Amino acid sequence: MDATLICPSCGAQYPEDDIVWRCRCGSFLDISYDYTFNPSQLKGVENFLRYSSVLPLRDPDGAVTFGEKFTPLHPMVFYGVPVRAKMDFLLTTGSFKDRGAFLMINKCRELGIRRIVEDSSGNSACSVAAYSALAGIEAHIFMPAGNSSAKTVQVRTYGATLHKVPGNRSDCARAAEEAAKDSYYAAHTWNPYFLHGTKTIIYEIMEQSLWQTPGYIFIPVGSGSQFLGVWLGLQEMRKAGIIGEYPRLMAVQSEHCCPLKHYLQGEETPELPKAPILPEGIAIRRPVRLTQIIQAVQETQGEVITVSDRDIVEALKASARQGVFIEPTSAAAVAALKQYRGRLTLSDKVVVSLTGHGLKASARMEEILENR
Numbered sequence: 001m002d003a004t005l006i007c008p009s010c011g012a013q014y015p016e017d018d019i020v021w022r023c024r025c026g027s028f029l030d031i032s033y034d035y036t037f038n039p040s041q042l043k044g045v046e047n048f049l050r051y052s053s054v055l056p057l058r059d060p061d062g063a064v065t066f067g068e069k070f071t072p073l074h075p076m077v078f079y080g081v082p083v084r085a086k087m088d089f090l091l092t093t094g095s096f097k098d099r100g101a102f103l104m105i106n107k108c109r110e111l112g113i114r115r116i117v118e119d120s121s122g123n124s125a126c127s128v129a130a131y132s133a134l135a136g137i138e139a140h141i142f143m144p145a146g147n148s149s150a151k152t153v154q155v156r157t158y159g160a161t162l163h164k165v166p167g168n169r170s171d172c173a174r175a176a177e178e179a180a181k182d183s184y185y186a187a188h189t190w191n192p193y194f195l196h197g198t199k200t201i202i203y204e205i206m207e208q209s210l211w212q213t214p215g216y217i218f219i220p221v222g223s224g225s226q227f228l229g230v231w232l233g234l235q236e237m238r239k240a241g242i243i244g245e246y247p248r249l250m251a252v253q254s255e256h257c258c259p260l261k262h263y264l265q266g267e268e269t270p271e272l273p274k275a276p277i278l279p280e281g282i283a284i285r286r287p288v289r290l291t292q293i294i295q296a297v298q299e300t301q302g303e304v305i306t307v308s309d310r311d312i313v314e315a316l317k318a319s320a321r322q323g324v325f326i327e328p329t330s331a332a333a334v335a336a337l338k339q340y341r342g343r344l345t346l347s348d349k350v351v352v353s354l355t356g357h358g359l360k361a362s363a364r365m366e367e368i369l370e371n372r
């Protein structure tokens with residue numbers, strides 16, 4: 001199907017063959033395209049392409065994939081709250097970002113793009129590097145110099161060129177934008193195709209729930225690429241008459257970096273601390289799509305929750321004691337459940353998103369275990 005890029009700020013439109021990553025007015029772009037969705041017509045194996053009728057690809061059958069399958073929706077209990085944990089850390093590179101990279105890189109391939117630039121705190125860089133390797137696209141990844149070594153090693157091993165940038169995420173984004181002047185800026189924070197890839201998680205959750213809508217979905221939020229993907233998919237399913245009420249979308253952030261909370265309070269988010277933030281994947285001071293995230297929270301009667309490092313460490317250990325090894329960013333979503341202890345039961349149908357694998361943060365885990 002053909003898609004049109006649309007600016008939600010000034011209304012400008014661009015055909016998808018225009019290789020643009022943001023509007024000339026400076027805003028991010030969304031995409032518009034025709035789709036139909038009918039669960040009774042789903043067929044074939046349980047993989048990303050199962051939902052190709054809602055994916056903006058011209059030739060889904062020609063897409064490159066790792067043969068990804070559904071990730072488990074696994075029953076766990078945290079702080080006495082029974083939940084189903086969506087185990088997206090089991091995707092090929094160890095995080096949910098594979099869903100977004102799958103679609104974004106396949107779209108680059110359809111558009112004939114041979115060289116891309118991406119900036120990331122880690123997981124999306126790994127996903128973009130892996131799918132670029134699969135698609136034969138040259139990837140240049142910009143990462144903050146102090147990030148988890150496991151992720152930088154992973155990116156380099158996939159054959160991407162790694163550019164370590166001193167400073168924080170903003171410095172990194174600026175360096176990547178500069179480098180993208182002679183290639184395509186495939187930034188997961190800006191790219192609407194990335195979000196249409198991450199939305200496959202909510203189609204899976206719904207299908208695994210026999211199309212019964214969960215009551216709550218707890219998601220760690222940095223740039224919001226999973227949160228907004230879930231929101232996109234829910235809106236599509238509502239339009240298609242599959243769901244009535246939305247689940248409450250619960251946006252979880254670190255108390256050391258909580259731009260959503262500051263926005264709701266009408267405050268400027270302060271500069272981030274110099275020391276690395278424990279849930280590094282959500283340490284994003286100015287999410288590009290912040291207003292869309294807030295809209296999703298409000299329209300689903302969700303909440304913005306902040307969690308402490310102490311609670312994140314406790315949540316990590318609580319998860320591992322149930323045999324599930326996740327990274328601190330994922331544990332933030334689990335930690336948020338502590339604030340709902342005694343208030344949520346099985347009938348609330350709580351889903352918590354486990355976004356990234358613990359093996360990606362082994363060095364930090366060792367510090368935690370040794371109380372450093």
Ligand SMILES: [Zn+2]
Pocket residue numbers: 007008009010011012023024025026027
């Ligand atoms: Zn615009």
